[in-house]
Amino acid sequence: MSFNFTVEAECQHTDARVGVFQTPHGVVHTPRFMPVGTLANVKTVTPAQLQDCQAEMVLANTYHLHLQPGEDIVAAAGGLHKFMNWQGPILTDSGGFQVFSLSEIRSISEEGVLFRSPRDGDMINLTPEKSMAIQNQLGADVIMAFDECAPYPATYEEIKLAGERTTRWLERCIKAHDRADVQALFGIVQGGVYLDLRQKSARELIQFDLPGYAIGGVSVGEPPELIEKIVKAITPLLPPQKPRYLMGVGTYKEMAQAVAAGMDLFDCVIPTRLARHSVALVRGERWNLKNQKFKRDFTPLDAECPCYACQNFSRAYLSHLVRSQEILGYTLLSIHNITELIRFTQKMRQAIIDGDFATKFAHYLS
Ligand SMILES: [Zn+2]
Numbered sequence: 146m147s148f149n150f151t152v153e154a155e156c157q158h159t160d161a162r163v164g165v166f167q168t169p170h171g172v173v174h175t176p177r178f179m180p181v182g183t184l185a186n187v188k189t190v191t192p193a194q195l196q197d198c199q200a201e202m203v204l205a206n207t208y209h210l211h212l213q214p215g216e217d218i219v220a221a222a223g224g225l226h227k228f229m230n231w232q233g234p235i236l237t238d239s240g241g242f243q244v245f246s247l248s249e250i251r252s253i254s255e256e257g258v259l260f261r262s263p264r265d266g267d268m269i270n271l272t273p274e275k276s277m278a279i280q281n282q283l284g285a286d287v288i289m290a291f292d293e294c295a296p297y298p299a300t301y302e303e304i305k306l307a308g309e310r311t312t313r314w315l316e317r318c319i320k321a322h323d324r325a326d327v328q329a330l331f332g333i334v335q336g337g338v339y340l341d342l343r344q345k346s347a348r349e350l351i352q353f354d355l356p357g358y359a360i361g362g363v364s365v366g367e368p369p370e371l372i373e374k375i376v377k378a379i380t381p382l383l384p385p386q387k388p389r390y391l392m393g394v395g396t397y398k399e400m401a402q403a404v405a406a407g408m409d410l411f412d413c414v415i416p417t418r419l420a421r422h423s424v425a426l427v428r429g430e431r432w433n434l435k436n437q438k439f440k441r442d443f444t445p446l447d448a449e450c451p452c453y454a455c456q457n458f459s460r461a462y463l464s465h466l467v468r469s470q471e472i473l474g475y476t477l478l479s480i481h482n483i484t485e486l487i488r489f490t491q492k493m494r495q496a497i498i499d500g501d502f503a504t505k506f507a508h509y510l511s
Pocket of ligand 1: 451
């Protein structure tokens, strides 16, 4: 069997768990942070460097890859793994979130979403079937159902209709998905900030007995305490023997709270985006390397960090690079930030195994 998820340890005080998710391109040890490679590359970082960051599963975006270079070119190259030279597991999103957040939408109907391509102005019709066809061609190990992402804030009625449509679209996605042997289709729980709609969405989704489930539509502008509330209420409804993925969340506190609720996988553009703004994530804090105090600081960013940036360069050098807008500066900060968030999830994993997750991460959980 290509896909398998095994829970190997459970926390005695929270719902946190340690798992191993087997995919056709290798295993993902959960809890795990997944770096985002929107256009089939994690910005400024090579696959070899990414591997050194201990990355296991990497994300790519269906919407962006459909616009450029197009799924036919990726397929002709032999699929995403070959095209981007990442031999580990890959996950693609459905394009739904990007269509709803980035594009000029002409119409949303039962059929799908009609929008204008920001690249050439052409009209594109993205439907559940089309999203599946694109993702089948891209060839990621995990693919996501095409869902309707209601904006935040939205009315109860709007979210209710979007949730019901998402379930109908999931049925169409399952029918259209023709590579189930090598690609696991995850469903996405929607429902905005309304817990009863979230619960309804989760209950409908699990009827389909999918290989994995995600909570989507969070981290779209709502206060962080609402994310925690949703995750706490919904995670227990998802089947424990399947991987659970919290989409678009990658801050320390939110990941720790989600792990405590029983979530396994996380992704966020934060580590590379912050790096491009000269910011390093260091032990829970955000440091801007352009700050005066780093100019003559010849110590490593974080002496305890095993990453290439921390092992070989000083804060002063990193500060110099970002002040000079040298690409190497962004690469080194990206390497560090990705390593930092992956290590954070690895530390939670180890703590769950050791039985001290609830005490070691208590300050995030309160
Ligand atoms: Zn580092």
